Amino acid sequence: MNKIIILLLLFNKLISFNEASNQIIARQGQVSFFSYTSVENIEAKNNQVLSIIDLSKKEIAISMLMNAFEFKKSLMHEHFNESYIESDLHPKATFKGHIIDFDPSLKVQTRIVKGIVVIRNISKEIEVKTEIQNINGKYSIAGNFDLSVKDFEIKIPPLLAPNIAKMIAVKFRFEYEPYEK
């Protein structure tokens, strides 16, 4: 009986070890966004975005703090957090998805990532074309896509509407390392 328990425990440990070794993590991923209008251009960068990829499940998860976006002007930072994103109420934006036809052994591949982005507690399904590189086991993933301000019920006062684009261009790049738990 005892032997069986020990075997079971060992087996469990092996499984969890395998799961862990199949995950890679980026703790300082970069996500930036751009709003281009004839009035002004707004750009912000977040350099501490978290992402975990499960290589065997082909799953990717991303999480970021909305108040960690850095702007050129502090007033933009204030408007973004207090009025538009309301980051006290919705501190994080997340993404969870699948990398379709992902082959971890390839050096370079262009793949579609399909999943759900959550901003301000509002979910939206997106598909993003990404370039994935694997240089000697060091993975990186990069791409860009557009998000509509309207989809996330972001209220922009009429006076400021000409300053903010209807579609926001988002760019991302993550460099991963093995995730050892």
Added chain:
Amino acid sequence: MKEVSPVLKISAAEISEHYLEDEKKSDSMYKGKVLEIKGIIKKINFLNNRNTLILQGYNTYSNIICDIQNVNKKEFDKLELGDKINLKGICKGFLKDVIILNCVLVNK
């Protein structure tokens, strides 16, 4: 940031332990505040063209990511892994690590 006095002083291990225990409560204590953090340098990196110090957290999987502002190159280049340092910055919250932005080194 150099002239701002911190709201509170805390060690890297302590703040990371608090966040691992209860993120919500820790947010209410630390988020948006200027903190002075004492810790040990675990990593130094230049990802995204930033100067980042990673301080050892409560365990090996959860650290403190400190983004250094207006780097004094001479001062920064002297830093080595294992150094005990104090820095001041604004706590932004927690993902797998505690995130501190606009950091400046505090000379003791």
